[in-house]
Amino acid sequence: MSIKKTIASILIGVAACSGVSLALATDSSRAAYSAAQDAADAAYKLDRAKCDALSGNGKDVCVKEAKATREHSKQDAKVEYKKTPKALASARKSEADADYAVAREKCDSLAGNAKDVCLKQAKAGQSDAIANADKQLDISKAKADAREERADARYKVALAKCDALAGAAKDDCTSAAKAELNK
Numbered sequence: 001m002s003i004k005k006t007i008a009s010i011l012i013g014v015a016a017c018s019g020v021s022l023a024l025a026t027d028s029s030r031a032a033y034s035a036a037q038d039a040a041d042a043a044y045k046l047d048r049a050k051c052d053a054l055s056g057n058g059k060d061v062c063v064k065e066a067k068a069t070r071e072h073s074k075q076d077a078k079v080e081y082k083k084t085p086k087a088l089a090s091a092r093k094s095e096a097d098a099d100y101a102v103a104r105e106k107c108d109s110l111a112g113n114a115k116d117v118c119l120k121q122a123k124a125g126q127s128d129a130i131a132n133a134d135k136q137l138d139i140s141k142a143k144a145d146a147r148e149e150r151a152d153a154r155y156k157v158a159l160a161k162c163d164a165l166a167g168a169a170k171d172d173c174t175s176a177a178k179a180e181l182n183k
Contacts, residue, residue, distance in 0.1 A: 036077030085140030096129035
C-alpha cells in the first residue's frame with residue numbers, strides 16, 4: 001500500500017472516530033483544513049506510540065517515519081486547501097525534507113563507506129524531489145502565462161470585430177468581449 005493511501009486511510013479513520021463526516025474531510029474550507037491538520041496530529045500520536053516498543057536506531061527510524069507521515073498529511077491538506085501551484089511546490093519540498101530525515105536516520109545504522117553511500121543517496125533523493133517541485137512550479141507558471149497570452153489574443157480579435165460596428169452596438173460588443181474574456 002502506498003504511503004498516500006495509508007495516510008488517506010488514517011485520515012478517514014481518525015475523522016470517522018472523531019465524528020467528523022467524510023464530506024468535511026474533503027471540503028477545502030478552513031474548517032476542513034483544520035480537521036485534516038488535527039487528524040494528522042492524532043495519527044502521529046498513534047504512530048509515535050508504536051515506536052515506544054522499539055529501541056536504538058529502530059526507534060529513531062520509527063519516530064522519523066511517524067514525523068514524515070504527519071508532514072505528508074499536513075502538506076497534502078495544505079495543498080488541498082490552497083489549491084495553488086506554489087503551495088504544491090512548497091508542500092513537495094517540505095515532504096522531501098521529511099523523507100530525507102528518514103533516509104538519513106536509516107543510514108545511521110550503517111558504518112564506513114556504506115554509510116557514506118547511503119547518505120549521498122539520501123541527499124540525491126532530496127535534491128531530485130526539490131528539483132522536480134521547482135520544475136513543476138515553472139511549468140505551471142509557463143502554462144498560466146500561455147493561457148493569459150491566448151486570452152489577450154482572443155480579446156484583441158474580439159475588439160477588432162467590434163471596430164466594424166458603431167454606436168451602441170459597438171459598446172455592447174465591447175462590453176460582451178470584456179465580460180467573456182474577464183478583461
